[in-house]
Amino acid sequence: MKEKLAQMFQSKNRSRTLSFGLVIIAYIVLEVLLLTGNLSSLFTSLLVPVCCYIVAAIGLNLNVGISGELNLGQGGFMSVGAFVAVCVSGVLSYSIPSPIIRLIASILCGAIAAGVIGALIGIPVLKLQGDYLAIVTLAFGQIIKSIINNLYIGYDKNGFQMSFVENKLALAEGGKALLSGPMGATGTDRIATFTFGVILVLLSLLIVYNLMYSRNGRAIMAARDNRIAAESVGINVANTKMLAFVTSAMLAGAAGALYALNYATLAPSKFDFNLSILILVYVVLGGLGNMTGTIIATTVLVLLPELLRSLQDYRMLIYAIILIVIMLVTNNEFLKEKFSKLRLGKKGAMK
Amino acid sequence: MKFNQLFKGGLAVAMAATLVACGSNGSTTSQSTGGETAGNSTAAIKIGGSGPTTGGAAVYGQAVKNAFELAVEEVNAVGDVQFEARFEDDAHDPEKAVTAYGVLKDWGMQVSIGTTTSGPGQAVSPLYKEDNIFALTPSASSLAVIYADTANASNPYGSVFQMCFTDPNQGVASADYLKAHTDLGSKVGVIWKNDDNYSTGVHDKFVAEAKEVGLEVVYDGTFESSTENDFSVQLTQAQAAGADILFLPIYYQPASLILTQANAMNYAPTFFGVDGLDGILSMENFDTSLAEGVYLLTPFSADGTDQMTKHFVDEYQKRYGEVPNQFAADAYDCVYALAQACKAAGITADMTPSQVADALKAEFTKMTFDGITGEQVTWNANGEVSKSPKAVVIKDGVYVGVQD
Numbered sequence: 043m044k045e046k047l048a049q050m051f052q053s054k055n056r057s058r059t060l061s062f063g064l065v066i067i068a069y070i071v072l073e074v075l076l077l078t079g080n081l082s083s084l085f086t087s088l089l090v091p092v093c094c095y096i097v098a099a100i101g102l103n104l105n106v107g108i109s110g111e112l113n114l115g116q117g118g119f120m121s122v123g124a125f126v127a128v129c130v131s132g133v134l135s136y137s138i139p140s141p142i143i144r145l146i147a148s149i150l151c152g153a154i155a156a157g158v159i160g161a162l163i164g165i166p167v168l169k170l171q172g173d174y175l176a177i178v179t180l181a182f183g184q185i186i187k188s189i190i191n192n193l194y195i196g197y198d199k200n201g202f203q204m205s206f207v208e209n210k211l212a213l214a215e216g217g218k219a220l221l222s223g224p225m226g227a228t229g230t231d232r233i234a235t236f237t238f239g240v241i242l243v244l245l246s247l248l249i250v251y252n253l254m255y256s257r258n259g260r261a262i263m264a265a266r267d268n269r270i271a272a273e274s275v276g277i278n279v280a281n282t283k284m285l286a287f288v289t290s291a292m293l294a295g296a297a298g299a300l301y302a303l304n305y306a307t308l309a310p311s312k313f314d315f316n317l318s319i320l321i322l323v324y325v326v327l328g329g330l331g332n333m334t335g336t337i338i339a340t341t342v343l344v345l346l347p348e349l350l351r352s353l354q355d356y357r358m359l360i361y362a363i364i365l366i367v368i369m370l371v372t373n374n375e376f377l378k379e380k381f382s383k384l385r386l387g388k389k390g391a392m393k
Numbered sequence: 394m395k396f397n398q399l400f401k402g403g404l405a406v407a408m409a410a411t412l413v414a415c416g417s418n419g420s421t422t423s424q425s426t427g428g429e430t431a432g433n434s435t436a437a438i439k440i441g442g443s444g445p446t447t448g449g450a451a452v453y454g455q456a457v458k459n460a461f462e463l464a465v466e467e468v469n470a471v472g473d474v475q476f477e478a479r480f481e482d483d484a485h486d487p488e489k490a491v492t493a494y495g496v497l498k499d500w501g502m503q504v505s506i507g508t509t510t511s512g513p514g515q516a517v518s519p520l521y522k523e524d525n526i527f528a529l530t531p532s533a534s535s536l537a538v539i540y541a542d543t544a545n546a547s548n549p550y551g552s553v554f555q556m557c558f559t560d561p562n563q564g565v566a567s568a569d570y571l572k573a574h575t576d577l578g579s580k581v582g583v584i585w586k587n588d589d590n591y592s593t594g595v596h597d598k599f600v601a602e603a604k605e606v607g608l609e610v611v612y613d614g615t616f617e618s619s620t621e622n623d624f625s626v627q628l629t630q631a632q633a634a635g636a637d638i639l640f641l642p643i644y645y646q647p648a649s650l651i652l653t654q655a656n657a658m659n660y661a662p663t664f665f666g667v668d669g670l671d672g673i674l675s676m677e678n679f680d681t682s683l684a685e686g687v688y689l690l691t692p693f694s695a696d697g698t699d700q701m702t703k704h705f706v707d708e709y710q711k712r713y714g715e716v717p718n719q720f721a722a723d724a725y726d727c728v729y730a731l732a733q734a735c736k737a738a739g740i741t742a743d744m745t746p747s748q749v750a751d752a753l754k755a756e757f758t759k760m761t762f763d764g765i766t767g768e769q770v771t772w773n774a775n776g777e778v779s780k781s782p783k784a785v786v787i788k789d790g791v792y793v794g795v796q797d
Contacts, residue, residue, distance in 0.1 A: 082495065
């Protein structure tokens, strides 16, 4: 028993070190390339989005891999975080000139907004047994898209203005249309930076690992593996699942916020069902419960279509084939066995 | 054990390869799509562009790409200016458009035809301003493509110009046209897509202008992506309201369904659309006889009898086997306008993109251009185009210009 515990402790440190090390080394290498001017414009433009997708995928992995609940609305939570952040950043631009403070404030607000909405959804749904969370989050993603598509928000010296379906904003001089329906947010200050993106990735890893290896984290995994057994030892299953779900939603909100502040424009249609599925693909290919795998899978899958640009119109075809190959290879029993030997002892923590 | 080491090693190599690829990709994958025609590539001005050649909006990107390459070849053959063309896919996604812009920049783009569609255009316009590269977009018609502050149409980017009308202008022009041509009908019904940027932009200005000029709008109905498979509710309501003109500021896919369903319920108002309706005749599985008598306000009609239009339509048809739509025509004009400006401003291939941009900005605001989408075309300093829209009507399966 003692040995097993020690082993688990060891593996815990190992996967954690691997994740953090990977991110930090990648950051240093990229930053050096960036500063010496050796990084092409193409990859410079991909740095922040990759960070965003990684954060969202880590969040989703916590929900799907650790907590075992399927979430098909990660894009919806990103959307909430993104548009809240755009509004906050737009309003703060009048009073706070410093971009870094605005960035932090916007991302915090985005994360909190997504977390609150996650909690509202989780309260009724997580008390149920079965795949209800998947159904509800799927609908949630669509509803959010529909609402933001019809929402007009403006801000001027008299305060906020809002209208629905039709644009009825009448802004005073110096006012700003924060959201304009299907056009989404335009003219956003692009204040997101790669360094902050990496900090956000590290922060989300820290949160997820600390949660995973805490008392609550073990309760979450116990509830995943056997709900009845977990309840019999006094674990409040709904609450533990809620913890994972809300954390996951907050990370998605933060990811969306960072994403929004990296582009001058953002349309609600970006955060559709396809995006939610895409993030789920990153998580599944990276391995359920495996954060390092998620980081690698996300990076590779975001970069892949760009690396295949030289194939022109065939690239989406090749992309699909590569996806299938990755799935077959990662599910190959022989390789799987070898791979699990590589991560010896992890079985205690991962399923 | 050996395998484990091998596996670890392999993983490390793969990751290193990814990183190396990150650093060097720009130089290794650059290749041109139309470069083979640019006799001497060192003396050619590098002209880039992006658009959706894959995904849902691929019809538009493909049309622009085809016409772009055709026009570059023709310009090079004339010999006043040499272009080297490269067109990248952006899948109608702002994120992909920014990376496509990165690819073009790495390639050494000196001047651009911008993006094909509005959403991606809004994302890259600030980059064109930042890097001071000149772009003339054929069909990204949103105001936000040229203005940072869309609500007040102020704070223009300055380095992005448009070849097409802005969405609001189309709405205003449509309302004015309908007011002036009461023979088409007097009671207007509108069906528009409220989760679509383009449709909302045209609709809002149309309704505002209709109020201004006293055009009676009796029905105003909406739909969105998830409900664009059935229009019976909207059509019944429009019919009940007595609308004898149906204004459709939408793309041609939903419009084709509206025409089909209206026909099935024996409702025959005058259908009136803007440039998004262009393409309805080349749609697959659509009975084009239903589109008879549909009016469109568009800058281009493929049946034009002037020399330039005929030449373009023939060449395009010969090469790509279809009648060019207005997107293709705008792209064709873009290249010719850029060629004219480059020649007049004395742009050479060894100038930096920034020098090219400064010269072109000055040139475009003072030049007049005659193309296939309009004559006496001018631009203001904000990048907005000024040309007169043409009304066309579909007769016997082809677009026919309406004589005023």
